[in-house]
Amino acid sequence: MLELLPYLETVEMGSADLMSQIKTGQLDFGMVSSVDPIRISGVTATKIASFPFVFATGDATKPDSMYFDEIGAEEFVMLDEGFVHSRIFKRLTEASDTHPKILFQTSNPETLKNVLRDGVGMSFITALALTQNATGLKQIDILDVDMPTFDIYLLSRDRAEVGPMSQAILRVIRDEWQC
Numbered sequence: 001m002l003e004l005l006p007y008l009e010t011v012e013m014g015s016a017d018l019m020s021q022i023k024t025g026q027l028d029f030g031m032v033s034s035v036d037p038i039r040i041s042g043v044t045a046t047k048i049a050s051f052p053f054v055f056a057t058g059d060a061t062k063p064d065s066m067y068f069d070e071i072g073a074e075e076f077v078m079l080d081e082g083f084v085h086s087r088i089f090k091r092l093t094e095a096s097d098t099h100p101k102i103l104f105q106t107s108n109p110e111t112l113k114n115v116l117r118d119g120v121g122m123s124f125i126t127a128l129a130l131t132q133n134a135t136g137l138k139q140i141d142i143l144d145v146d147m148p149t150f151d152i153y154l155l156s157r158d159r160a161e162v163g164p165m166s167q168a169i170l171r172v173i174r175d176e177w178q179c
Contacts, residue, residue: 015033019032019038022157033153034084043157044158047153054139055139055142056113056122056138060138062138063140064140068092068147069096069098075100075120075121076100076123079106103120
């Protein structure tokens with residue numbers, strides 16, 4: 001893979017823009033996350049990973065698992081409206097008639113983790129977010145059976161003329177994620 005890095009140009013953008021640019025051929029491929037299946041005419045979407053949503057906290061005395069409707073008295077630190085987490089959290093709070101207080105919102109997942117480590121509130125994030133730099137944080141599994149999952153998709157155009165380097169990079173991604 002390291003020999004392919006000089007040929008890889010990365011861009012970061014919102015999922016809607018990324019999907020549009022793949023469909024129109026401005027990008028050869030991309031990865032997006034979604035809680036809903038992705039269906040785009042002319043684009044192959046392959047689910048490569050799925051992660052549960054969880055609660056996270058810096059308070060080691062919290063239980064290992066909870067039902068969503070048990071969080072009404074908790075204070076939360078959340079990723080801001082640009083993240084799917086906020087939309088799902090809002091949908092779940094409304095469905096369960098649970099309304100915890102939101103103390104702080106950020107667009108930076110590392111800032112969120114640092115605030116939690118400082119003992120401020122809980123958060124609703126994915127288990128993926130706790131796979132790196134999670135020292136001092138406790139994951140609390142959500143016991144509700146109807147929880148959505150945070151899915152990661154590899155997108156590529158159908159029948160696209162993709163250069164040999166892009167083909168090689170896609171092959172590495174598919175081999176790594178076994179898709």
